[in-house]
Amino acid sequence: MSEKVCFAKCSCFISERRVCAMIVIYVLLALAALAIAAFAVKMARSILARRYYEKQGVSFVTTYPFIGSEVDVTDLIGRNKTRDYLYTEEKKSDFVGSIRGFDIQLYAINKETTEKLINPSNFGVTIDRDTPALYSFGQLSPAALTFTPIQTKFFHERKANILKGFDIERMDRVSRRLAEEYCDRISGDANLDMKQVVADWTREVMGEFVWGRAAMDAVVPYKDEAGREFRVPFMRALNETFTRLRFYSNRFWNRVYFPIATWPVTREARYLQFNIKALQDHLAVSLTEEPARDSVSWDVMKGNEELGIPMHVTRDDLLTVSIAGLDTVQSMTLATLWYLLLPENSGWKQEIRTGAGEDREEVVEACINEAIRIDPPGSVINNKVIKDFDLQGPGGTYHLRKGTRIMPNIHALHAVYGAEYRPERFLETRSKKDLYVMPFGKGKRSCPGRTIGMLMAKNLVGEFIARNPDTVILNIEDEHIRFNNLSRSKLMLDLSHSEEKVHEVA
Template identity: 60%
Template sequence: MVRFWYASAVAAGAASLPLAVRAVRTIRDRRYYERQGVLFTKTYPFVGSERAVSGLIDRNKSRDYLYLDHPDTDFVGSIRGFDIQLYAVNREAAEALINPAITGKYIDRDTPARYSFGQLSPSALTFQPITSEHFSDRKRNIGKGFDQERIFAISSRRAAEYSGELAHGAAIDLKSVVAEYTRGVIGEFVWGRDTMSLPVSYKDDAGNVSQEPFMDSLNATFTRLRFYSNRFWNRVHFPMATWPVTREARNLQYNIKQIQDHLSRVLRGTPEPGTVWEHVAKGNDEIGIPLEITRDDLLTASIAGLDTVQNTILATLWYVLLPENSEWREAIESGAHEEKDKIVDACVSESLRLSPPGSTINNKVINDLDVRAEGGKYHLKKGTRVMPNMHALHAKYGDAFLPGRFLREKGSEPYVMPFGKGRRSCPGRNVGTIMAKNFVSEFITNHPDARVSNTGDNDVHFNNISRSNFMVVIDQGGVRESGSVGACPVRAF
């Protein structure tokens, strides 16, 4: 018995030694950055700042809101698990992180998202270093598939359909309507109408298996992966989100396998003409990209905009429909052609400033480098996680909804980056913006008297981890004839 307990103690000590070494290293690195003037948020042993993040998530806010209280610094530091995470909170510091011409070195991708929605497409471009073989070629192939005229046509048609089908007089769950719209537009755009509707085996939260349309299964699994990865311990130690220790994790892994296997079969067929699938498959095949990588690139093209576009639309409509912002609703309703385009564009841009749907995906310092910013010079060590904090950058301009900021002459607009900047910026930002503008324009033009019925809810924020509701009532007298907006839709500019 004594030997058993002795062996157990030795085994436990050996297992905890790596954790102790990492903890000591984290404390040492934190002190290193504090001596350079980096301010750190309150953290706890091992769990870092995740207790505070949990409180934010419960209020439908993302972790970036932790870093809005230090306007006079360049970087705010935090701890994620055992990793030091630095957030650039002003323009000069942010530019140094995203523009390699400033420092002479790349800061490349290494992100916790690999353990959330990245489980669906681990080989996708989103998670690969810039130095990966064919990185630029693969990104170019995706860009060729993102035809702005085609996404405009698809989203215009579907926006008119969904706006015209809304009931009058009763409260409508606009969040569900917009989710269905984005799912349908992106599915048709990437895969085509027929392929997006092919059945896939899907397991729900309770473990019940059913056959669901491909895009429905993909959207539900993607969203569940996001929420699951934001559980407390999955944020403290990212890989825990992939461990099959809970029923939810096992259900999600079942869905992931079904989606991946389904696409492996689909991709051996013939792409529907004009789809993103056709462009990416053709371009990747010409340079010898394996089918698995093409599958993952197309999966990311399918899911990257689902929550992002949905929450951009919801945030914009929320702000525009609030009574205090009636002038902007009236301007959209009465505007004609180019004037309407500019006003809708400004409202979407201001909503993205106030409520960016998600953070730019984390990067990591690959080689030690020096960064100059407003407050001085910083030496960033290899292995440090870094990212621009877009919430802090955007908050500089205040919390009032003032779309007029984006109607000023070129060069005087606010400094914003809701989709990132540089080589790692979102390649689908123009496509997503077109989708958002078309729905907002169609909805407001057809239903100018729509009322938000849940303005009394607490903590209404729209982002990729928000569970906020959005209920509207459409009055009979304010409804326009179906199709009346067709003469002046938001154009893709």
């Protein structure tokens, strides 16, 4: 009898387990069905939104639901171009559109429409910051000004504190001294990776400028792409983590649906999150101490303290100040050196060598401006419509809906002047007045570090060309040499005969 009872109980237990298993399966299937339905609804909305804008005359590049134009973007990135090159061809409307994930993304491709987008009467009222960068290098400093809507309390005061810290004379001293030191170190090198030199130089300049010289001795834990853990200088860990976050976010699926870049589903994502935490933990401690008085961090911390701004916000602003310009300065410096060292541009090298004072400074700056006109570092204005509104462009009136990503296409704006390297565009008064270029953005969301970034590049480019006018580019035959924030191009140089020829000329 007891065996029958035991058997019955076991059968009942097995049946209950089967029922529970079936319930779990049904729940999972129901959740999957809901997810598929939600996905289908979002895709349908994006398709309908595309048709809505096409009816208004907006041209769209080749796009697919959800995938958007990312197949073509993958090809561009493989050739060291940014996604913005998709939109440089002349189109019939004032905007060119595509799909990114579930969002419609519109690029303004002419001056008139761009001016409407950056108009103060629109910015912060109907358009504001909502950028995919929040899911890439924004993971380092999510509360930073770069990712903050313009209507946020203390937005303008925080920007003013950062600008106060950007002492031009101090940046000139720091970047000029380090440019001389680095040029001394590389003198006569016959096989030089200039990309690495520029990366090291920008880190050291910005580290000293933002944090002070003593801060350069700080080391933090860091995991490389193989997962090996080291203790490395703070600015190296910061710059390399920042760059890796940028590249990681530009993998195919991370571009399609931005939040995937923050999911710890790959080893690289987990290594990056380890580095982010290490950097933030380091700053959480270091910011409790009084910063160097002769630094950006001093002005920002003191100014923010008076306003009662939380420390994590100050930390994120300082992190972004430290790194946001590094890749940009690196790419603009490398692009300028590339064009100046091409044989057909030898006349500009000679002008830099023989010039003096303000005249020489103007020539160097013109050479940089022309380089970043042809090869802009990247898109610096990423915004979203936050309230439906009508925008009047040369081609007509566009009814822009809330949730639409919208921005100027800097590449298209610059490309109208041609691909020929002609720095004189930025020297002739009339030409300068007629040019409409914006490598650092324009308006309220323009890059606050544009002046110090230009100064850094001028000091290194001027010093390098003066010392090494006959440098030979070793990888001049390589395909797809372009320098921007996503480029993997190198600049390999031979300096071995430059000093000898300089002495012969003298």
